[in-house]
Amino acid sequence: MSEHEPVAPVPPAGTSTVTDLADGEWHRLHPATPLFRGGLAFIAIIGVIIVNLRDRILELWFGYDDINTGPGDLEADAIDFLVREELIIVALLAALGVLLLLIAGFYFSWRMHTFRITGEAVEVRSGILFRTNRKGRLDRIQGINVGRPFVPRLFGAAKLEISVAGNDANVQLAYLRSRDADALRRDILLLASGARRDTAASPGAPSATGIGGMLDERVGELLAPELDVELTEPKSIVHMSPGRLIGSTFLSETFIILVIMLAAIVVSAVVSGELFLLFAMLPGVIGIGGFLVARITRSLRYSIASTPDGVRVGFGLLSTTNETLPPGRIHSVRVSQPLLWRPFGWWQIAVNRASRSSQSGAAGQQQTTILPVGSLDDVRAVLGLLLPEAASPERQALLEQGLLGTGPGEGGEFRVSPPRARVLRWFSRRRNGFALSPEAVLLRTGAIWRGLVVVPFPRMQSVSVHQGPLLRALRLASVHAHTVAGPISPTLGALDVTDAGRFFDDVAASALRAAQADTSPRWRAGAVDAAPSASAASTTAESETATDPAEPA
Amino acid sequence: MSTADHDSELDSDLAATVAPTATSYTARRLERPETEWQRVSPRYIVVDMISTLITGVIVTVGSLIPFWLGWEQGWMLGAGFAALFLIVLAVTPRRVRSIGYLLREDDLLFRRGIMFQRFVAVPYGRMQLVDISRGPIARAFGLGELKFVTAAASSGVLIPGLPLDTAEELRDHLVAVAETRRAGL
Incomplete structure (x- = not known):
């Protein structure tokens, strides 16, 4: 295979990409797209x-x-x-x-319907009578998703969705040849990273000839692991066992509601003797049941792995999606543990992202659930991928204290609510607290439903502190860290008023410092010489802080 | 451009009126070491009172409809709403005087509220856009409101009651400093 051979250095001029789809020219989609x-x-x-x-x-x-x-x-x-x-x-x-x-x-x-990929943007033109032209800037990419709905997947086609910051601001290339989609994703990430790799490993795919060859290829693709082996260095760091997945679904709040509903229907039908009640509630039961089944089937082949261009998360059994999140696109992370999962030590991880994808993720939920269920070790590994700085090995003790601990911790890392806050936090008074590491703010809540929200400073938009009459009477205040909209709202109530004031000052200062040092818009620009075409792409003035190689975003 | 440009129009002794006096009070309240807050125009008190009055009259009259239709005790509903709006009117001056902003070195500090206090710090580099809008009543008084929008909807920095030239100056200043301190999303 070609990747084992020494690759001849490609001349620095021109983009060294895997496919010819990212050459800046207009291309068409898969011919079967209309189908x-x-x-x-x-x-x-x-x-x-x-x-x-x-x-x-x-x-x-x-x-x-x-x-x-x-x-x-x-x-x-x-x-x-x-x-x-x-x-x-x-x-x-x-x-x-x-x-x-x-x-x-x-x-x-x-x-x-044509698209082109240049050094600065992905552009799609479509429409016969009403032309639309959509352009997504590469330095604003929040993630690239390769989706394979079942039928297109049978035909070897895939959908490439480039998430750009904003609500439904995504650029979709639907559909491409499966192999092209994977390679193109790498090319786009390469262009977006601001780095220039001099080697371009060709996919080295012998093009299948004849119907037999085509069938082989299709079958191979269907059975292939969701993560393209060629493009992924390490394997998935989390193994999703079916037992745990099914168990966690049965112990979820949704399932409990389903059981209660079913019991209520059966009891009322038996008591009243009116059988039509069974049918009246049927649609709801089917809906919830379908949701649970979808959650299991989608998450069965879950995988998460680290690539040079970010974290790759894959889901799905028949229809698959596989998304790459470049570094610094995670705006906040919440690790939570529903009550019933506690005996088994299972956790769940959700994130806030700047883009909203139209495709649904793990459990039929939005693609904000990064880890549907996992052990504490899985949580450590996934956090390490999502937030390499804030969850580095030396921060693991702090994170663990945030997940499992109560009280201020050995070194007093966590500032918890004062005793007079017991009125407002009956059980969780000693868990309700925050800690500041140099990279992120950690908000720990809940003694029964345990949760930990981590907001990395470079992504924090602003910080606020609030106080209403009730909190004032108790000399308390609440603090909020503002991030982009999502399922997570990083807030913490019932803190001592002076603690809250200190939190406000410290977090504001740290967020400023982190924002100035952040290079994630062009995450590789600092490592290799910034690609001239990429830097030239910046339409706005260069950042005046000369040490900051990041392109203004 | 400096922060000194903005207090020309503003009443400097307003800052003192919200400064806490009683010490026990201070310990319970959220307070900031900063004292040099930029306040909004006193004319905004009138603007706010007029709009409260208009809403109050409409709601009170609306709530009296059941009374006119023959519900004997219906007047209590109207009286309740009227009392509520009178209280809101009474605290309006204090509420408006509590609104303040401060242009720090690298971020904008914003405060509002007496009963429900809120302080926000927004780094200039996080600015996505600045919006100046003017309602009909505010326009009659030569005022406008400035909205500082970040990628987070919850930042919610809305400075009302700025004289128009102050608002425009502030906007230009914010855009200029944001450009030099630009950060990613």
Whole structure:
């Protein structure tokens, strides 16, 4: 294979990328794209119509007469009318015309749907009558997701979704050839990182010839592990065992609600003798049940691994998604433990991100759940990937104190609520507290539902401190660290008023310092010479702090 | 450009009015060592009172409809709303005087509230955009409000009651300092 051979150094001019899709020219998508994007439904509709008309057609061709159609059959009436009025030819022509028009529409929409990837942006043009042009800046990339819905996956196609900061501001390349999608992701990340790798390992894929070869390739892709071995250095650091996944689902609050609902229905149906109650509640039960099943199947082949360009998280059994999050795109992390998971030591990790993906993640939830369920060791490993600085080995003791500890800890790292806050924090008074490390702020809450929120300073937007009349009477205050919107809201209530004031000052100062030193917009620009094309891409003025190599974002 | 540009219009002794006096009070309250807060224009008190009055009249009249329709005790509803809005009106001057901002070296400090106090610190580099908007009443008094928007919706820095030229100066200043201290998302 070519990656074992010494690769000839590529001349520095030009981008050294794996595919030719990232060469700055306009490219088209996978030719079968219209089929995947609604064409299949269209064919299915035609099939249904043909099946329904089969009897009619037989009658027409062979002159059967004994088919009785019900008087209320609208479709049959319409056809009777057409036959009676001898409009059958006109009708067929009209149907053919519509068909041709639709096919032409699909074809042209494919022709007009083009994309290009330059050193500074990903651009997509689409639409026949109403042209749209969407451009995502590479230094604002929050993550790249390769999604393979089941049917396109059978045909060896994949969807590449580039998440840019903002609500639904994503650039979608749907669909590409599966292999291209993986390689293109690497190219885009390479361009976005601001570094220039002089070696470009070619995918080294012998192109399959003939139908047999194509089938082999398809089967190989279906059975292949979700993480492309060639592009991933280490293996997934977390092994998701089916037992734990199913157990955690059965012990989740959703499942308990389902059981209670079922019990309530059965009891009320038995007591009242009205069986229709069973059916009335059925849709809700099916909905929740489906959610739980989807959660299990999606998470069964969960994987998370570290790559040079960030963390890669993969999900899915039949439809798969596989997302790469470049460094510094995680705005806050919450590790939490529902009450029922506690005997087993299971935890769950969610994150706040600046972009909202339209594809759903692990448990049918948004792609904010990074680890659906894991042991304490898994949590340590995943945190180490997500926040390399804030969860470095020397911070592990602090994190552990945040996850499991109560009270201020041995070194008094955590400032907890004072005793007079017991009125507001009945059980968690000694757990409710914060700690500041040089890299992040840690907010620890809950004695029954334990949780720890970590907000890295370089991502924090602002900080505030609040006090209402009730807190004032108790000489308490609450603090908030503001991050981009998401499932996590990093707040901590019922702190001593002087502690809260100190928190406010310290966090504001640390956030300022961290923001100035942050290089994550072009995460490799500091390591290698910044790519000239990438630096030239910055339209705004260069940062005036001369030591800061980061491009203004 | 410096912070001194902004207090030209503003009443300097306003700062003293919200400074706490009783010590026991101080210990319970959130307080900041900073004293040189920039305050909003006193004219904003009038603006705020007028808009409270308009809302109050509409709500009170609306709540009296059941009374006119024949509900005997309905007047109590109207009276309750009227009393509520009178209290809000009464504390408006103090509430407005509690709003303040301070341009520090690298971040903007903003405070508001007497009963529900809130202090926010936003680094200039986190600015995504600055918005100046003017409602009809505020415009009649030559005032506008300035909104400092970051990537976090919860930052919520909205400085009302700025004289228009102050608001524009402040906006230009914020854009200029944000440019030199730019940070990523």
